[in-house]
Amino acid sequence: MTTCFDIGGSFIRHGTLQDDGSVAESGRVPTPGNDWQAFVDAIDSCTGTDRGPISISLAGAFDDRTGFADVANIPCLHKRSVKTDLEAALKRPVLITNDANAFALAEAIDGSGRGKPVVFGIILGTGVGGGLVVNGHLVKGVGGIAGEWGHGPVVDPTAGGQLKGLEHYPCGCGQTGCIDAVCSARGMEKIHLTLHGKSLSSKDITSAWHRGDVEATHTIEAYATLLSRALSVLVNTLGPDVIPVSGGLSGDEALLSLIDRKTRTLVLAHYADPLVFKGQFAENGGLHGAGIVARTAFSEART
Numbered sequence: 001m002t003t004c005f006d007i008g009g010s011f012i013r014h015g016t017l018q019d020d021g022s023v024a025e026s027g028r029v030p031t032p033g034n035d036w037q038a039f040v041d042a043i044d045s046c047t048g049t050d051r052g053p054i055s056i057s058l059a060g061a062f063d064d065r066t067g068f069a070d071v072a073n074i075p076c077l078h079k080r081s082v083k084t085d086l087e088a089a090l091k092r093p094v095l096i097t098n099d100a101n102a103f104a105l106a107e108a109i110d111g112s113g114r115g116k117p118v119v120f121g122i123i124l125g126t127g128v129g130g131g132l133v134v135n136g137h138l139v140k141g142v143g144g145i146a147g148e149w150g151h152g153p154v155v156d157p158t159a160g161g162q163l164k165g166l167e168h169y170p171c172g173c174g175q176t177g178c179i180d181a182v183c184s185a186r187g188m189e190k191i192h193l194t195l196h197g198k199s200l201s202s203k204d205i206t207s208a209w210h211r212g213d214v215e216a217t218h219t220i221e222a223y224a225t226l227l228s229r230a231l232s233v234l235v236n237t238l239g240p241d242v243i244p245v246s247g248g249l250s251g252d253e254a255l256l257s258l259i260d261r262k263t264r265t266l267v268l269a270h271y272a273d274p275l276v277f278k279g280q281f282a283e284n285g286g287l288h289g290a291g292i293v294a295r296t297a298f299s300e301a302r303t
């Protein structure tokens with residue numbers, strides 16, 4: 001039996017891969033963030049007596065060249081060769097996939113991008129990330145960075161003169177002007193604070209926008225403008241058939257619709273149908289994607 005995991009900074013969700021390719025979720029436990037042995041024990045306890053392979057979706061970058069992971073929100077995994085160390089500790093095969101890549105695979109193989117050549121799945125939540133699947137194959141890129149459109153000093157806070165009052169924000173990656181710094185949930189909150197001097201959560205801002213609040217509308221317009229300008233470059237570069245969205249902000253379909261409309265006006269190709277929308281696997285892309293990775297790895301091993 002293959003056990004699949006979706007490991008985030010707060011919780012470890014787990015489930016078992018079924019014969020039909022789906023993953024039946026079994027439950028979740030808190031993520032031991034600072035203690036490697038406690039982390040290993042948590043994974044082990046979730047598999048019960050089963051000693052079959054493990055497939056993990058994890059928020060972080062994994063470099064196939066070095067085997068090392070960059071997992072900022074789970075310190076005990078950071079700069080560790082998670083796959084090698086887990087295999088040694090648990091004595092069974094371990095597969096690891098970046099969470100945005102797992103989501104993109106889930107959409108491309110079994111979700112909104114099924115049968116479509118180019119699927120660019122994006123995450124809008126605590127951070128901004130993405131994964132690229134072309135003709136059913138995940139594109140990893142050098143160092144596993146393909147699809148990570150959240151970083152790079154590209155944001156013009158005036159949006160070509162349309163916006164006033166916004167600043168360049170520093171990003172956790174060390175640069176200034178990253179998409180991640182302005183278009184994550186925290187970024188939306190920073191925009192609101194800068195424009196209106198008020199600290200509100202992203203949820204409160206979007207709720208106020210839905211009620212027609214003038215300040216929140218100003219914030220959301222700025223947010224969607226900056227996001228769509230960056231996304232339009234990706235669309236022109238990749239030519240995606242669909243851009244399904246996951247992450248905490250994906251639950252607001254009106255927000256995604258606004259981003260979609262703005263993006264489609266900025267790109268070279270004509271998209272008659274919505275391009276940016278909530279993914280079918282927005283809630284469980286990590287687990288389902290981990291299942292697809294296992295399905296693929298073990299069917300290839302048999303042939």
Ligand SMILES: [Zn+2]
Pocket residue numbers: 150151152171172173174175178180181
């Ligand atoms: Zn950055």
